[in-house]
Amino acid sequence: MSRDSTDDLIEEMKGMEEKSLGRSLPSNRRNYEVGGEYCCYFPILDLPNELIAHIFSFLSIEDRMKARVHKKLNAIELESKYFVQSLKIWEASHFLSCLLWLSKKNLKIFVYYSNMEQGIIFNASKIYSSDCIRRISQNVSIGQISIKLYSQLNPYLSYYREMYHLLKNVDIDHLILDFENFQTFVHIEFVLTRSFFVELRRVCRLLVIPFVVYSITAKDLHELYKVMIDCSSKLKIREMGVGMNNWHDFLSLIGITINFGHPFSTRHIEV
Amino acid sequence: PNVKLVTSDNEEFVVDFRIAKMSVTVSRLMEAMNMSETDDASLLSNSIPLPNVTKAVMARVIEWCEKHKNDEPKEEKENDKRGRTTHVVSDWDKEFLKNDEFGRLCQLMGAANYLEIKGLFNDISQTIANMIHGKKSDEIAEMFNIHCDLTEAEKKEIRKKTAWCED
Numbered sequence: 001m002s003r004d005s006t007d008d009l010i011e012e013m014k015g016m017e018e019k020s021l022g023r024s025l026p027s028n029r030r031n032y033e034v035g036g037e038y039c040c041y042f043p044i045l046d047l048p049n050e051l052i053a054h055i056f057s058f059l060s061i062e063d064r065m066k067a068r069v070h071k072k073l074n075a076i077e078l079e080s081k082y083f084v085q086s087l088k089i090w091e092a093s094h095f096l097s098c099l100l101w102l103s104k105k106n107l108k109i110f111v112y113y114s115n116m117e118q119g120i121i122f123n124a125s126k127i128y129s130s131d132c133i134r135r136i137s138q139n140v141s142i143g144q145i146s147i148k149l150y151s152q153l154n155p156y157l158s159y160y161r162e163m164y165h166l167l168k169n170v171d172i173d174h175l176i177l178d179f180e181n182f183q184t185f186v187h188i189e190f191v192l193t194r195s196f197f198v199e200l201r202r203v204c205r206l207l208v209i210p211f212v213v214y215s216i217t218a219k220d221l222h223e224l225y226k227v228m229i230d231c232s233s234k235l236k237i238r239e240m241g242v243g244m245n246n247w248h249d250f251l252s253l254i255g256i257t258i259n260f261g262h263p264f265s266t267r268h269i270e271v
Numbered sequence: 272p273n274v275k276l277v278t279s280d281n282e283e284f285v286v287d288f289r290i291a292k293m294s295v296t297v298s299r300l301m302e303a304m305n306m307s308e309t310d311d312a313s314l315l316s317n318s319i320p321l322p323n324v325t326k327a328v329m330a331r332v333i334e335w336c337e338k339h340k341n342d343e344p345k346e347e348k349e350n351d352k353r354g355r356t357t358h359v360v361s362d363w364d365k366e367f368l369k370n371d372e373f374g375r376l377c378q379l380m381g382a383a384n385y386l387e388i389k390g391l392f393n394d395i396s397q398t399i400a401n402m403i404h405g406k407k408s409d410e411i412a413e414m415f416n417i418h419c420d421l422t423e424a425e426k427k428e429i430r431k432k433t434a435w436c437e438d
């Protein structure tokens with residue numbers, strides 16, 4: 001072996017040695033070695049990315065977000081996918097009545113009180129943007145998410161729509177769209193559009209809309225029905241509040257009529 | 272039967288075969304070297320080189336393994352595979368890791384990863400996660416002595432997205 005190649009090999013081995021963890025001497029050692037004494041700083045940035053990502057997998061959303069105090073940590077946080085069992089995006093006006101109930105359960109909760117366009121106000125004193133949800137939606141998957149957004153005032157529809165449409169990027173097992181008290185029923189149609197459902201079917205497995213939403217028309221239902229019977233979809237609906245007339249209209253659209261209170265069809269129906 | 276493990280600084284540790292098997296890495300190496308529990312000659316004539324682990328760290332790892340050699344293997348829950356992990360650090364393990372300052376914890380985590388000892392690896396990960404839990408960004412940066420390399424604009428962007436959890 002020539003001298004050069006031996007040197008190369010030694011260089012290479014040194015490189016490997018530096019990479020190996022058990023004996024790694026971090027490059028920023030001076031940061032935590034002061035005056036020759038070991039002080040209690042943790043060279044977290046010297047850990048390989050996958051180990052940092054592993055530590056992140058033990059953190060809650062808040063802790064993950066707060067731990068992004070360095071470019072490297074920020075990048076690793078974004079790259080590592082994680083799972084949240086339960087997430088609520090509720091407005092604060094709903095919060096007070098649920099406070100007692102929530103304090104007993106260890107659920108993840110965001111509480112929003114919307115009082116300003118393109119922003120959210122927490123406890124009516126601080127403004128948050130929807131950017132937080134956008135950031136989270138990039139690498140989270142969620143077991144169950146419940147959305148309750150409504151305002152006593154009216155100018156937040158574009159904001160609401162943005163929030164709902166962010167869901168299309170998130171892997172969701174179980175989505176609850178709660179329109180109880182949704183002030184402007186008319187505007188739900190901006191949220192529950194065909195494209196919304198079509199996109200939703202790619203990410204969501206179970207949809208629940210527990211309160212009656214009169215603005216969901218027979219045509220909307222039919223579109224949703226088409227999305228569901230398409231085999232590529234994994235979307236299922238457990239509960240959905242729909243006005244009775246709209247329901248009948250929808251059934252007749254797919255060839256079912258109600259005769260004396262019983263469904264009747266000339267076609268073969270698969271349930 | 273005993274197995275010989277040799278660390279990077281040429282220290283030889285003689286451990287019980289069962290202890291050695293707790294490391295997936297060592298287990299694989301023994302297999303590759305045709306070392307088996309019933310073949311004493313194979314165990315006597317071979318030693319396992321562990322160039323990524325130092326003497327001091329190895330001693331800690333073996334101490335942990337001694338304590339956990341009779342543990343039942345843990346079943347993985349479905350959600351653990353998908354993302355957020357929760358791991359219960361036993362009281363003994365808490366006590367075991369309590370006096371490790373951060374630098375040593377880091378080395379121990381590296382060794383547990385290299386040796387593939389999942390229980391220890393998760394213990395340490397959870398311990399570090401517990402240190403981060405509930406702290407504010409600047410407290411986390413201070414604790415880990417991280418010099419923030421983010422620009423003012425990037426910081427502002429991050430603050431905007433984390434405002435809801437910083438209060």
